[in-house]
Amino acid sequence: MVQIMDHHSHSSIIELHSRYSGRLLGYFIKMLDKDVELAQDFVQELFLKIMEKKHLFDPEKKFYTWVFTIASNMCKTSYRSKGRSVGFEAEKHEHLQAQMGDNLAEKKFFLTALQTSINGLDDHHKQTFVLRFLEQFSLNEIADITECSVGTVKSRLFYSTKKITEKLHAFDPSFETTLFKLT
Amino acid sequence: MESIDNRLFDLLESFTFDALNEDDKLFVLTHMTEQEFRNQQKIIAATDELEYPAVVPLPLAIPNKKGGFWMAPVPLYQLLAGVAAAIIAVVLLWPKNQEGIQSMYTLNSNIADTVYHTKLVHDTVYKTEIEKIYISKNVEPKTVYVDCDLSNSKGPKRMLEVNTNGNSPSINPNDLTSKTNSMKNDETLKLLPEARGFGL
Numbered sequence: 001m002v003q004i005m006d007h008h009s010h011s012s013i014i015e016l017h018s019r020y021s022g023r024l025l026g027y028f029i030k031m032l033d034k035d036v037e038l039a040q041d042f043v044q045e046l047f048l049k050i051m052e053k054k055h056l057f058d059p060e061k062k063f064y065t066w067v068f069t070i071a072s073n074m075c076k077t078s079y080r081s082k083g084r085s086v087g088f089e090a091e092k093h094e095h096l097q098a099q100m101g102d103n104l105a106e107k108k109f110f111l112t113a114l115q116t117s118i119n120g121l122d123d124h125h126k127q128t129f130v131l132r133f134l135e136q137f138s139l140n141e142i143a144d145i146t147e148c149s150v151g152t153v154k155s156r157l158f159y160s161t162k163k164i165t166e167k168l169h170a171f172d173p174s175f176e177t178t179l180f181k182l183t
Numbered sequence: 184m185e186s187i188d189n190r191l192f193d194l195l196e197s198f199t200f201d202a203l204n205e206d207d208k209l210f211v212l213t214h215m216t217e218q219e220f221r222n223q224q225k226i227i228a229a230t231d232e233l234e235y236p237a238v239v240p241l242p243l244a245i246p247n248k249k250g251g252f253w254m255a256p257v258p259l260y261q262l263l264a265g266v267a268a269a270i271i272a273v274v275l276l277w278p279k280n281q282e283g284i285q286s287m288y289t290l291n292s293n294i295a296d297t298v299y300h301t302k303l304v305h306d307t308v309y310k311t312e313i314e315k316i317y318i319s320k321n322v323e324p325k326t327v328y329v330d331c332d333l334s335n336s337k338g339p340k341r342m343l344e345v346n347t348n349g350n351s352p353s354i355n356p357n358d359l360t361s362k363t364n365s366m367k368n369d370e371t372l373k374l375l376p377e378a379r380g381f382g383l
Contacts, residue, residue, distance in 0.1 A: 013243065013245070017240075017243040021240035022239075022240055024240075025238060025240045026235065029235050029236060034235060036236055036238050039238075040238070040240065040241050043240055043241070044241065044244060048245075048246075051245075055258055055260075111229070111232055111233055114229055114230070114233065115233060134230060134233070151186070151189050154188065154189040154193070155189060155192075157192055158188040158189070158191055158195070159188065161192075161195070161223045161226055161227060162219075165219065165222045165223050165226050168226070169222075
């Protein structure tokens with residue numbers, strides 16, 4: 001479908017948009033700190049890039065890995081231009097605890113802290129972590145998207161997990177309390 | 184270092200700590216504690232609990248590009264190929280036969296090197312004088328009679344060798360006298376004062 005796409009025929013690009021826009025939007029939301037409007041703009045911009053650079057697509061490779069490569073590069077460019085806000089706001093814990101009660105507040109706070117820790121990773125570590133554990137891509141697919149080896153992907157995943165664990169160590173060594181349990 | 188991380192990650196994703204064999208447990212405990220191994224597995228599991236907004240993508244807005252063919256974007260590789268083709272065409276079509284050019288200029292070299300003076304500088308004056316020759320209608324060529332004996336093998340004699348005793352007109356003394364008046368006895372001489380200086 002990418003091969004038959006040209007400037008005069010928009011039906012093919014519309015079909016590709018219907019197939020992949022949902023997943024790409026979810027990926028952009030995870031990568032852009034839940035900024036929905038920015039993620040919508042990125043999806044539009046990404047498909048315009050596909051129309052302009054369709055000649056760069058290698059038919060021997062999978063289309064969605066190529067699309068996610070473009071998406072990852074867009075996120076990387078966005079990080080460099082805007083910077084990232086990294087910080088774990090401890091005061092939110094008390095606010096949530098007051099609103100939701102101890103159980104849910106504790107869990108909610110933990111998940112918020114986890115999200116913040118993921119956002120605090122380096123570009124390539126965060127990209128690899130999100131693609132593996134949030135988007136459920138295989139190691140080989142992540143290697144194609146990030147244009148590196150499978151060994152490098154595993155190394156980055158191990159490093160990311162280790163870093164997040166160290167940041168959340170303040171909660172509880174076992175990340176479980178009497179109030180909630182992780183699945 | 185990467186191989187150690189790779190093996191540890193494979194164990195993290197595949198087995199719980201209790202399900203590891205002795206060699207794998209020994210390998211894990213060499214690089215981290217049991218609690219750290221378990222915590223990392225929980226972090227990986229906790230990612231399933233993360234919540235993100237469920238949003239429907241907006242319809243794709245394809246811009247209308249006016250201009251048609253001339254406004255269409257040209258890929259960089261096509262642009263470079265077009266420039267290279269233009270350069271090659273110029274090189275191939277450029278006249279390489281310099282002799283032809285030279286011969287052309289040689290043919291017209293005279294014209295190129297010749298200086299045409301529109302103004303003539305005259306340093307020699309040719310003056311044509313018409314000499315009038317009066318020719319009388321009745322002209323009898325002088326006839327010279329030469330007494331010669333044609334039978335003589337030596338040819339006719341020259342004028343100086345001509346026999347002077349030949350026939351010649353006789354001279355009458357009466358013919359020698361003047362039959363008219365001299366100009367000095369002319370009565371009209373008085374009218375010419377200029378002539379008086381000449382002893383006339």
